[in-house]
Amino acid sequence: xxxxxxxxxxxxxxxxxxxxxxxxxxxxxxxxxxxxxxxxxxxxxxxxxxxxxxxxxxxxxxxxxxxxxxxxxxxxxxxxxxxxxxxxxxxxxxxxxxxxxxxxxxxxxxxxxxxxxxxxxxxxxxxxxxxxxxxxxxxxxxxxxxxxxxxxxxxxxxxxxxxxxxxxxxxxxxxxxxxxxxxxxxxxxxxxxxxxxxxxxxxxxxxxxxxxxxxxxxxxxxxxxxxxxxxxxxxxxxxxxxxxxxxxxxxxxxxxxxxxxxxxxxxxxxxxxxxxxxxxxxxxxxxxxxxxxxxxxxxxxxxxxxxxxxxxxxxxxxxxxxxxxxxxxxxxxxxxxxxxxxxxxxxxxxx
Amino acid sequence: xxxxxxxxxxxxxxxxxxxxxxxxxxxxxxxxxxxxxxxxxxxxxxxxxxxxxxxxxxxxxxxxxxxxxxxxxxxxxxxxxxxxxxxxxxxxxxxxxxxxxxxxxxxxxxxxxxxxxxxxxxxxxxxxxxxxxxxxxxxxxxxxxxxxxxxxxxxxxxxxxxxxxxxxxxxxxxxxxxxxxxxxxxxxxxxxxxxxxxxxxxxxxxxxxxxxxxxxxxxxxxxxxxxxxxxxxxxxxxxxxxxxxxxxxxxxxxxxxxxxxxxxxxxxxxxxxxxxxxxxxxxxxxxxxxxxxxxxxxxxxxxxxxxxxxxxxxxxxxxxxxxxxxxxxxxxxxxxxxxxxxxxxxxxxxxxxxxxxxxxxxxxxxxxxxxxxxxxxxxxxxxxxxxxxx
Numbered sequence: 212x213x214x215x216x217x218x219x220x221x222x223x224x225x226x227x228x229x230x231x232x233x234x235x236x237x238x239x240x241x242x243x244x245x246x247x248x249x250x251x252x253x254x255x256x257x258x259x260x261x262x263x264x265x266x267x268x269x270x271x272x273x274x275x276x277x278x279x280x281x282x283x284x285x286x287x288x289x290x291x292x293x294x295x296x297x298x299x300x301x302x303x304x305x306x307x308x309x310x311x312x313x314x315x316x317x318x319x320x321x322x323x324x325x326x327x328x329x330x331x332x333x334x335x336x337x338x339x340x341x342x343x344x345x346x347x348x349x350x351x352x353x354x355x356x357x358x359x360x361x362x363x364x365x366x367x368x369x370x371x372x373x374x375x376x377x378x379x380x381x382x383x384x385x386x387x388x389x390x391x392x393x394x395x396x397x398x399x400x401x402x403x404x405x406x407x408x409x410x411x412x413x414x415x416x417x418x419x420x421x422x423x424x425x426x427x428x429x430x431x432x433x434x435x436x437x438x439x440x441x442x443x444x445x446x447x448x449x450x451x452x453x454x455x456x457x458x459x460x461x462x463x464x465x466x467x468x469x470x471x472x473x474x475x476x477x478x479x480x481x482x483x484x485x486x487x488x489x490x491x492x493x494x495x496x497x498x499x500x501x502x503x504x505x506x507x508x509x510x511x512x513x514x515x516x517x518x519x520x521x522x523x524x525x526x527x528x529x530x531x532x533x534x535x536x537x538x539x540x541x542x543x544x545x546x547x548x549x550x551x552x553x554x555x556x557x558x559x560x561x562x
Numbered sequence: 563x564x565x566x567x568x569x570x571x572x573x574x575x576x577x578x579x580x581x582x583x584x585x586x587x588x589x590x591x592x593x594x595x596x597x598x599x600x601x602x603x604x605x606x607x608x609x610x611x612x613x614x615x616x617x618x619x620x621x622x623x624x625x626x627x628x629x630x631x632x633x634x635x636x637x638x639x640x641x642x643x644x645x646x647x648x649x650x651x652x653x654x655x656x657x658x659x660x661x662x663x664x665x666x667x668x669x670x671x672x673x674x675x676x677x678x679x680x681x682x683x684x685x686x687x688x689x690x691x692x693x694x695x696x697x698x699x700x701x702x703x704x705x706x707x708x709x710x711x712x713x714x715x716x717x718x719x720x721x722x723x724x725x726x727x728x729x730x731x732x733x734x735x736x737x738x739x740x741x742x743x744x745x746x747x748x749x750x751x752x753x754x755x756x757x758x759x760x761x762x763x764x765x766x767x768x769x770x771x772x773x774x775x776x777x778x779x780x781x782x783x784x785x786x787x788x789x790x791x792x793x794x795x796x797x798x799x800x801x802x803x804x805x806x807x808x809x810x811x812x813x814x815x816x817x818x819x820x821x822x823x824x825x826x827x828x829x830x831x832x833x834x835x836x837x838x839x840x841x842x843x844x845x846x847x848x849x850x851x852x853x854x855x856x857x858x859x860x861x862x863x864x865x866x867x868x869x870x871x872x873x874x875x876x877x878x879x880x881x882x883x884x885x886x887x888x889x890x891x892x893x894x895x896x897x898x899x900x901x902x903x904x905x906x907x908x909x910x911x912x913x914x915x916x917x918x919x920x921x922x923x924x925x926x927x928x929x930x931x932x933x934x935x936x937x938x939x940x941x942x943x944x945x946x947x948x949x950x951x952x
Contacts, residue, residue, distance in 0.1 A: 252779045263795055375607065381669060384941060388875055388933035390882050392902055393926035396909055400629065400919065404912045411910075471603065499784040503883050507906075517787075518887050521794045529794050536787045544782075 239549055246545040253537045254306075258299050261530055306534060309335055334531045338513060342535065344415055345505070345512035348428050348435070349497050356436040356443070357490055363440070364447025364486075369474055371452060383441035391500055395434045395507040402430060413510040431508045438500050439493040446489040450482035484554035491547030498539050576613060580606040628916040644672035666942065673938030680737055680932055687738040693728040695735035695896040720921065723904065732896035733925065739895045740885075741932065743808070744878040747816045751877065752870060755820035759827025760854045760862075763835050774828065777821045785818050786880060792818075793889045804892035811881070811890055819877055826869050830862045837861075864947045871940035875933045882929045901925040 310333070367379045386394065403411035413427045451474060454460060463473045502514035509515070513532055520528035584605040587597035621627045622634065648671035651663035663671070683690060693699050699722065720729040762770040780788075789811075796810035834840065835858070843857050884890030885899025893900070905922035912919035 249779060249782045253782050256779065256783070257791065260791060260795060370604075370607075384669075384937050385930075385934050388879075388937040389930035390879050390886075390899075390926060390933075392883070392886050393923070393930045396902070396906065396923060396926060400909055400912055400923070404909055404919070405626070405629070469601070471601075495784075499786045502786060502790070503886065506887060517790065521790050521887075521889060524794055524798060526794075529791060533783075533787055533791045537783045540784045540787075541782050 238552060242548055246541055250538060250541050254303055254534060257530055257533050261526055262295060334527050338531060341511055341513045341516050345501060348431055348512060351428055351432040352435040353494060355432060356439050360440040360443035361447050364444040365474060367448040368451040369470055383444055386437045387441035391438055391503040392507050394437050395504055398430055398434055413508040415511055431504045431510050434504050435497060435500055439497055443489055443493050447486050450485040451478045454478045454481055484551055488547045488551040491543050495540050495543035498536055576609050580609040583609060640672055644668050644675055647671050647675040669938040670942035673935040676931060676935035680741060683734060683737040684741050687734050691731035691734040693731040695732055696894045698726045699728050735896040736898040739891060740898045743812060744881050747812045748874045748877045750816035751819040752823055755823025756827045759824040760831045760858055763828050763831025764853055777824050780821045788818055789814055807892050815877055815880055819873060830865050831858055834858050834861050868940050868944050871936045875936050878933060898925045898929050
């Protein structure tokens with residue numbers, strides 16, 4: 212849709228060049244459609260992967276003691292005797308309307324206690340509160356991590372090549388390359404066991420006051436902060452240092468501005484594009500990191516539900532969680548993409 | 563609220579001290595440039611560092627701060643070992659390695675030394691470990707230390723686990739299993755991603771487009787989530803065969819990570835393919851194999867080597883995370899991620915028995931240490947090859 216801009220084609224008039232430059236909204240629309248397409252293909256992959264299961268759902272539900280009659284009955288109930296493509300579109304249509312199916316474990320439980328299977332909880336009812344919890348945790352983490360990382364990055368750029376800079380660098384490398392559970396247990400050891408400041412279990416339930424929720428989720432949020440800070444900090448530092456050789460920074464320095472003012476007032480606004488980009492990418496990374504951290508702290512979020520469902524092979528829940536994680540990941544990457552296009556006009560021109 | 567008041571008071575004291583330090587320095591040296599041009603932030607930094615040092619000394623003499631003393635001792639020993647290793651490297655070896663050691667920062671020396679130690683432990687685990695990894699050697703004795711006076715068993719310095727297997731042997735075998743499996747997985751991922759990436763870059767056209775789009779889609783799913791999804795299915799395929807599940811895990815993670823390798827290999831390959839010497843080789847009528855192995859590969863070694871280190875870290879951390887979640891490396895094999903999960907509850911006893919609480923941290927720390935070491939080395943290699951001097 213966007214014709215390449217003629218390199219070195221300076222003879223063409225102003226109007227002609229303006230026609231070549233694609234509209235920002237067109238580019239953003241293109242990215243949005245591309246993201247939607249990716250999400251669609253990802254949903255196909257998830258569905259196809261689940262349908263690679265040996266046997267089928269019916270046998271998975273019933274386990275080892277499946278009789279042919281029972282298998283047949285469940286197969287009919289779930290509509291497994293119909294073609295795969297049809298089932299995929301039914302699943303997708305349902306998912307779009309918020310109907311993610313029924314959990315096997317819950318259905319099993321319902322039939323065990325003799326209740327009507329339809330009376331059991333749907334996957335959506337299971338996921339919705341946990342999704343809110345996970346978003347809360349991610350929000351708290353972002354609120355701590357982003358200012359911390361950007362501030363540390365600015366300081367590291369200001370005092371570059373000093374002991375402070377090298378110390379921060381080693382700290383960043385160490386925390387980025389440690390597994391999440393190591394950081395989590397170290398924090399538990401020092402902040403919950405040896406010095407009982409924060410609770411080590413984040414059992415959050417509905418109707419809790421905000422202050423209590425914050426206190427309970429502070430330790431997982433701190434762990435995640437350590438995980439994501441390093442990358443953001445290093446990118447902030449690199450982005451600012453990249454700019455420090457530019458003539459206008461030289462000018463600001465020659466005017467007699469203090470180094471701090473030069474960086475905050477002159478370098479930072481121009482370095483904002485890569486910084487925002489890396490923040491969005493790290494928030495996307497948070498989606499993955501949240502799984503392990505939620506398990507460590509027994510935080511009732513979507514990650515814990517996902518791991519439990521993986522262990523019990525609760526296929527509808529696995530499918531739904533996977534779709535949500537992938538969607539969140541794609542959306543955040545899309546946001547990073549669009550923000551960097553908006554903040555950096557050079558990216559609007561295909562090279 | 564009291565805590566905040568204290569913090570505020572401490573901050574005010576530090577700020578005052580910083581101001582006093584600068585003023586005193588100026589007065590004492592009659593305005594020497596070092597003090598005259600010192601900004602307030604720098605003065606504050608010095609005061610903060612001094613306060614941190616004093617706090618560290620204070621913490622060191624506290625009787626309860628066992629873990630802090632261990633951490634400081636470990637840090638000091640690691641620094642000394644890295645320094646000696648670098649010193650030895652500067653005097654032993656060929657001219658090229660001696661030169662490399664002369665320019666090496668201490669962090670990279672520490673990384674190299676750690677990687678060497680891990681490799682030796684992994685290769686000679688059978689000789690180093692006093693017992694077998696799944697051998698039930700005696701009564702359950704969770705008390706580490708091996709001191710009979712406190713109820714320990716001298717034969718098992720770190721104690722035994724819930725079903726009586728020697729924990730020290732399992733830690734050592736963990737190096738072989740966890741690191742070995744991660745290394746094998748990375749090699750497969752590199753073989754797959756690297757060869758496909760170079761192939762796509764060299765041939766181009768529809769194959770390039772097809773592979774690149776497929777990889778784009780696969781990369782749109784977060785890797786840990788995708789691995790967990792596929793492990794669900796693999797666990798159904800494997801049934802009760804535990805070793806099969808481990809094998810499936812290796813394949814799954816290798817395929818997922820090969821997409822990242824493919825991206826890099828393709829990008830590097832594309833920038834090499836447009837070079838004149840490739841053109842010349844094509845005109846000579848060289849085949850595809852010659853082009854890839856004799857022309858492209860030697861010129862892509864530096865970025866690929868760095869990527870191998872980073873990729874190994876990611877694979878290693880993914881496998882550890884999967885094992886920690888209980889769907890990775892399966893039980894009879896000793897493995898660090900599983901050990902962390904099994905021993906995690908002992909952290910709650912830190913106040914009574916620091917050594918028992920250190921056990922899960924040792925397994926987790928073993929994972930962290932290797933990834934940190936690899937990252938230090940890769941960081942240095944990238945810095946050296948890019949010639950970046952900020």
